[in-house]
Amino acid sequence: MNEDIAAFVAPLTLMLGGGLLALGGLSFIGVDYFDSKFKARVAFAVGLAFIVATELVFVTSSSSGRYFAGLKIDVTDCELDSESKLPEERHKNSRVLHDHIVACMERLGYEWNAEHEHCKEAKIATNSFCYLPTRPVARAIVRFQTAFE
Incomplete structure (x- = not known):
């Protein structure tokens, strides 16, 4: 999501989500703002969903x-x-630079992965879509981020 839009939308979703969560949560202690328990539970769930979605945007x-x-x-x-390190290879059509960049990325904790559609379009070492982090949480977040590209 565009950071400019996120900065505007996030406070609204947090206020709306927090309000729904609070009003729905009050029904658990007998303070009812809704016509039925079902509506209160739905408000609680929707409020929680708004807050979780906003946190995902930040994460x-x-x-x-x-x-x-x-x-x-x-x-x-x-x-x-x-x-x-290899200035003589810059204008050649060799795999030396490619292999050196891929090895550098492996040292930094990434692995070459040519599954993304943008990587399939251009399987070159400087294509960011051709790498995934090796750490599981970072890998999942990068997969999520690149799914919308």
């Missing part, structure tokens, strides 16, 4: 952690490192 945004944004920076750093 997967580039400002909360490195994830896909960090992966792109790491690819650029590895490209610079490889071209600095």
Whole structure:
């Protein structure tokens, strides 16, 4: 999600979600703001869903952690490192630079993975969509982020 939109939408979803969660939760202690217990439970569930969805936006945004944004920076750093160490390979059509960049990314905790559609379009070492983190949580978040690209 665009960070500009998220900054505007997040407070609204948190207020709406918090309000629904609170009003639905009050029915558990006998304070009823809704016509039925069912409506109170639905309000509680929807409020909880709003809060969880907003937290997911924060967790997967580039400002909360490195994830896909960090992966792109790491690819650029590895490209610079490889071209600095192997300047004679820059204009050749060899796999030396490719292999050096992939090895650099492996050292940083990523693995080459050509399953993403954008990677299939261009299987080159500088394509950020061709890598996934090796750590399970980061891997799941990057998969989630790149699913919408």
